[in-house]
Amino acid sequence: MATDAAVAVQPAAMDVAAHASAEQQQQRDQSLNDDSNDRNGNKTGNTTTTSNIHSTNTTSSNHNADTIADTNGTDGAALAAGDEGLSKSQRKKLARQARWEEKKAAKKLAEKQKAAEKKAEHQQQRQQWFAGLSEEERARYKQQAAEKRELRQSAKQEQRERLAAAQNSGQHLVIDLDLGHLMTHKEIRSMVHQLRS
Numbered sequence: 001m002a003t004d005a006a007v008a009v010q011p012a013a014m015d016v017a018a019h020a021s022a023e024q025q026q027q028r029d030q031s032l033n034d035d036s037n038d039r040n041g042n043k044t045g046n047t048t049t050t051s052n053i054h055s056t057n058t059t060s061s062n063h064n065a066d067t068i069a070d071t072n073g074t075d076g077a078a079l080a081a082g083d084e085g086l087s088k089s090q091r092k093k094l095a096r097q098a099r100w101e102e103k104k105a106a107k108k109l110a111e112k113q114k115a116a117e118k119k120a121e122h123q124q125q126r127q128q129w130f131a132g133l134s135e136e137e138r139a140r141y142k143q144q145a146a147e148k149r150e151l152r153q154s155a156k157q158e159q160r161e162r163l164a165a166a167q168n169s170g171q172h173l174v175i176d177l178d179l180g181h182l183m184t185h186k187e188i189r190s191m192v193h194q195l196r197s
Contacts, residue, residue: 135143175195180188
């Protein structure tokens with residue numbers, strides 16, 4: 001009987017062990033399914049996140065194009081449409097170039113205005129100085145200015161005449177041959193041939 005009881009207990013224990021192992025297998029399968037679902041859910045989440053990041057990047061690049069366009073004073077859509085084939089660094093380089101050109105134009109305009117203001121100020125100071133002179137000083141100043149003007153004009157006229165004469169008759173050249181005693185016979189012959197031609 002003891003043997004029957006032991007035998008009866010053993011199948012019952014085996015059933016419990018089999019049931020426990022089956023339950024453990026089900027739990028393992030369930031956890032694997034949960035992990036798989038979590039991974040699929042994460043992949044979906046990653047896809048969503050990647051999609052969100054892509055849309056954020058697209059929005060960011062559109063915002064950058066608008067910012068670049070605002071900086072350059074051009075239409076953002078035209079800039080984005082025209083620069084689709086360009087990389088981000090190339091677009092930045094173009095934007096920098098456009099900003100530099102705008103700054104250059106603004107700087108040139110500011111320099112022009114500053115020069116005009118300086119010229120006007122100088123003329124005003126000269127008029128004030130001239131107004132402060134006596135009649136004799138004014139007459140002497142005008143005479144000196146006229147003499148200087150005549151000298152400049154005569155110098156320019158002389159230069160024009162020399163230039164016209166050189167154009168008509170050609171340039172006069174002077175060649176120094178004092179170093180002939182230092183030259184070999186072959187070098188002298190070569191120099192003579194060069195002078196003839």
